[in-house]
Amino acid sequence: MGYSACGCLVRYIHLNPLRAKLVNDLAALERYPWCGHRTLLGRRPQPWQTVDEVLGQFARQVGEARRRYRQFVAEGVAQGRRAALQGGGLRRSAGGWEGLAALRRGRERWTFDERVLGSGPFVDRLLAEVGPPPGSGATRAWPAFPRVIARLAQQFGVSEAELTGGSRRRPVAAARAAVGAVAVTGLGLPAARAARALGVTTMPLLRSLARGAAVLSACGLRVETVAQEALRKG
Numbered sequence: 664m665g666y667s668a669c670g671c672l673v674r675y676i677h678l679n680p681l682r683a684k685l686v687n688d689l690a691a692l693e694r695y696p697w698c699g700h701r702t703l704l705g706r707r708p709q710p711w712q713t714v715d716e717v718l719g720q721f722a723r724q725v726g727e728a729r730r731r732y733r734q735f736v737a738e739g740v741a742q743g744r745r746a747a748l749q750g751g752g753l754r755r756s757a758g759g760w761e762g763l764a765a766l767r768r769g770r771e772r773w774t775f776d777e778r779v780l781g782s783g784p785f786v787d788r789l790l791a792e793v794g795p796p797p798g799s800g801a802t803r804a805w806p807a808f809p810r811v812i813a814r815l816a817q818q819f820g821v822s823e824a825e826l827t828g829g830s831r832r833r834p835v836a837a838a839r840a841a842v843g844a845v846a847v848t849g850l851g852l853p854a855a856r857a858a859r860a861l862g863v864t865t866m867p868l869l870r871s872l873a874r875g876a877a878v879l880s881a882c883g884l885r886v887e888t889v890a891q892e893a894l895r896k897g
Contacts, residue, residue, distance in 0.1 A: 670735070674735060674736050674739045676699075677692070677698055677699060677703075677736060678692075678736065679698070680698050681740065683869075685869065685870065689737055689740070693706060694706070697848075700736065703717060703718060703729070703732060704729055704732070704733060705725075717732070718732060721735065804850035804894065805852065808850065808852060808860065808893075810893040810896050811845050811890070812826055812842055814889065814893065815838050815841050815845070816838060818841075818882060818884075819838035819841070821834055821835045826838055827861055828862050829863055837874075837878050839863070839875075840874045840875035840878055841875040841876075841878045841879050842861060842875070843857060843868045844872050844873075844874075844875030844878075844879065844886050845875070845879075845886050847868070847869075847872060848872060848876070848886055849887055849890025850890050850893070850894070854868055854869055
């Protein structure tokens with residue numbers, strides 16, 4: 664049975680943690696907290712996540728739809744990375760990071776957005792037209808991010824400059840993991856943008872989220888508490 668482009672894209676996205684080796688196998692992926700895959704399988708309901716529309720592509724009955732969806736995802740593991748389903752803008756147009764590295768300096772600034780499949784100019788036009796979603800959670804939460812940095816820099820006895828400068832000192836790395844956990848899981852901010860603001864890359868930040876929550880817990884703090892505190896101060 665063939666499935667729509669939407670179904671294929673959902674599968675590709677939900678297999679990202681497996682390709683990135685954040686989980687070891689499909690069983691672990693079904694328990695992975697930072698992916699919508701487990702929600703589609705009914706393991707962790709998320710009221711904001713679209714479920715019926717996705718499962719409806721597989722069967723009318725929920726149980727059968729989930730069985731077919733799980734099989735469909737398993738069949739996608741062998742496909743690996745697919746250029747047509749990777750982020751848009753210059754990176755995709757140039758044939759990946761290898762092609763991008765070969766360009767003259769200065770052109771690396773051409774627009775790139777992981778949500779869009781298309782050329783850099785197309786991404787430019789689309790973002791100019793659409794902009795951020797009105798009243799989106801991330802839009803409201805971004806002003807709280809510097810307050811989280813300031814709060815946790817003080818908590819862990821490090822400077823804000825160290826936190827945002829990519830320092831690898833152990834206390835700074837622990838504080839940065841805590842900031843990342845609050846930013847991504849507490850405030851709902853995009854991991855890629857939070858990582859850039861902290862002077863690191865996305866994948867290490869994602870890998871440190873559980874550690875960040877544990878570091879906060881050891882200090883008697885919770886991710887949600889720190890996030891709400893930062894939002895209220897706005």
